[in-house]
Amino acid sequence: MLSPAHPLRGGIAAFGERLASELQAMGNEVVIHSFSLQYPNFLFPGKSQFSDDPPPENLNIQTTVNSINPFNWWTVGNQLRKAKFDLVICAFWLPFMGPCLGTILRRIKQNGHSKIVGLIHNIVPHEKRPGDRAFAKYFTATVDVFVSMSAAVITQLKTFEPNKPMLRSPHPIYDNYGEIVPQSVAKAHLKLAQDQSYLLFFGFIRAYKGLDVLLSAMNDERIRALGIQLIVAGEFYGDEDRYQQQIATLGIANQLELHTQFISNEAVKYYFSAADLVVQPYKTATQSGISQIAYHFERPMIVTNVGGLAEIVPNGEAGYVVEVNPKAIADAIVDFYENDRYDALQAGVQRRKQLFSWTHLAEKILRL
Numbered sequence: 001m002l003s004p005a006h007p008l009r010g011g012i013a014a015f016g017e018r019l020a021s022e023l024q025a026m027g028n029e030v031v032i033h034s035f036s037l038q039y040p041n042f043l044f045p046g047k048s049q050f051s052d053d054p055p056p057e058n059l060n061i062q063t064t065v066n067s068i069n070p071f072n073w074w075t076v077g078n079q080l081r082k083a084k085f086d087l088v089i090c091a092f093w094l095p096f097m098g099p100c101l102g103t104i105l106r107r108i109k110q111n112g113h114s115k116i117v118g119l120i121h122n123i124v125p126h127e128k129r130p131g132d133r134a135f136a137k138y139f140t141a142t143v144d145v146f147v148s149m150s151a152a153v154i155t156q157l158k159t160f161e162p163n164k165p166m167l168r169s170p171h172p173i174y175d176n177y178g179e180i181v182p183q184s185v186a187k188a189h190l191k192l193a194q195d196q197s198y199l200l201f202f203g204f205i206r207a208y209k210g211l212d213v214l215l216s217a218m219n220d221e222r223i224r225a226l227g228i229q230l231i232v233a234g235e236f237y238g239d240e241d242r243y244q245q246q247i248a249t250l251g252i253a254n255q256l257e258l259h260t261q262f263i264s265n266e267a268v269k270y271y272f273s274a275a276d277l278v279v280q281p282y283k284t285a286t287q288s289g290i291s292q293i294a295y296h297f298e299r300p301m302i303v304t305n306v307g308g309l310a311e312i313v314p315n316g317e318a319g320y321v322v323e324v325n326p327k328a329i330a331d332a333i334v335d336f337y338e339n340d341r342y343d344a345l346q347a348g349v350q351r352r353k354q355l356f357s358w359t360h361l362a363e364k365i366l367r368l
Contacts, residue, residue: 002065002101003091003119005034006055009262010204011289012093012121017056018176019089019119022358024058026366031085032059033076037066039096053265056176067100077107084113089365090143093121098135105142117365118143123156136160145368147361150308167368170312172358173296174289177268180297186273192231192257197337199230200275200299203290205260206237210281210304212246216326217281219250222334230279231257233271272297277336283324285309295353300345302332317348 003016016032024030055061064079066072080088088108090101108114123136137160140146146166148154154168187194205211211232217223218230236243240260247253263271272278278294278301285307292312294301301319303309315321320332335341 001030001032001089001091002104003032003034003089004038005032005059005061006053008034008038009053012091014174014176014265015121015289016091017059017061018172018174018358019362020059021056022362023365026359026362030060032061033064033080034061035065035067036063037068040068065100065104067097070099070103073100073103074107077104080104080108080114081111084111086114087117087366088114089117089119091119091121092123092136092139095125095129095132095135095139098137098139102135102138102142105139109142116142116144117368118146119365120146120148120153120157123148123153123160147365147368150311152307165368167364169361169364170356171289171292172361173353173356174293175296175358177265177272177293177296179269181269181273183273186270189270190231190257190259190274192274197226197228198257198275199228199333200271200278201230201232201234201281202263202271202278202293203234204237205232205234205240205243208282208284210283210324211243213283213324213326214279214281214329215243215246215250215252217329217333218252218255220326220330220334223330224255226334226337228333228337229255229257231259231271231275233259233263235262236260268293269297272299275299276342277302277319277333279329279333280304280309281324281329282306282309288312292356295349295356298346298349298353300336300342300349302329302336304329314348314352317345318352319345319349 001016001020004013005016020030020032064076090105105116125132140160146157148168149171151168154166157166184194201211201214272293278299280288280290280303282304288309291301301313303313303321304324305321310321313319322328322332
């Protein structure tokens with residue numbers, strides 16, 4: 001596998017590690033080649049690219065790839081060409097990685113043996129830059145077959161490689177963050193009020209994720225009257241000041257719990273277990289790993305009707321699918337609490353979570 005992995009942090013790394021564990025459990029020998037340098041600073045607005053969490057057990061992670069050094073690309077590519085792996089699964093999520101990964105894969109293909117699977121999280125980026133399409137095309141040209149987690153990404157992929165095999169398999173549940181804990185225990189751990197109802201916005205805070213829309217929804221008079229609070233849990237990837245100014249202008253600081261630091265793997269279970277409802281007010285999306293964490297912790301969701309989010313969270317069964325505007329989000333929050341929807345929607349989440357297994361994804365990749 002070519003994928004970010006420990007000590008790098010984030011959803012792509014977590015996905016790669018969990019898939020590697022599943023493939024290994026099925027009897028395959030798996031090696032992950034990760035990055036010694038993943039992003040130059042101008043592409044990484046957060047505080048650190050590295051996690052303090054312990055490494056995953058029983059995974060062979062090699063830190064070999066430098067995303068900006070062409071000499072490294074040839075060296076790694078030649079190493080993997082000589083190794084003659086049966087299958088090379090290459091994660092792709094950002095066109096910037098196209099030249100690096102495309103070059104490595106070109107070297108590998110010269111062995112006439114290794115088959116290349118492109119595991120596509122995104123092909124068209126949320127935040128566009130010049131050269132995106134050319135860089136992505138340089139990568140896709142080297143891939144034999146594609147796997148993605150949303151129909152939206154498959155549609156985009158077909159504009160790059162219309163004649164290559166590709167399949168969609170739903171994003172599996174992130175079950176590597178521990179078990180559900182009682183809500184009272186979670187609230188106590190996070191020093192939250194036991195008699196308070198909480199929403200959760202979770203993950204790196206980037207412009208396309210729509211936190212500003214959710215903050216505007218929190219200003220709705222009905223939500224103020226219900227006394228609902230919002231936990232914002234995740235590190236700012238961008239201009240924090242604009243959110244702080246919005247909070248001050250709306251006068252909603254007393255409705256918020258701001259935990260805007262990187263959330264360790266160990267702490268994830270407490271945030272999801274403390275919340276009644278997980279809100280994803282995204283302005284654009286393909287799929288979201290946050291939904292799959294919410295499924296694991298059996299929490300209903302509000303998602304916006306963008307990308308593949310509605311595929312994963314059917315409206316009225318596992319949560320709400322709404323338009324990207326504060327009133328629509330506020331309407332769903334008010335309906336959830338005023339009409340006591342928690343039990344019915346949680347039951348829907350529990351039913352649907354059985355559909356999203358890592359074994360299912362791993363088997364699909366191997367069959368393809």
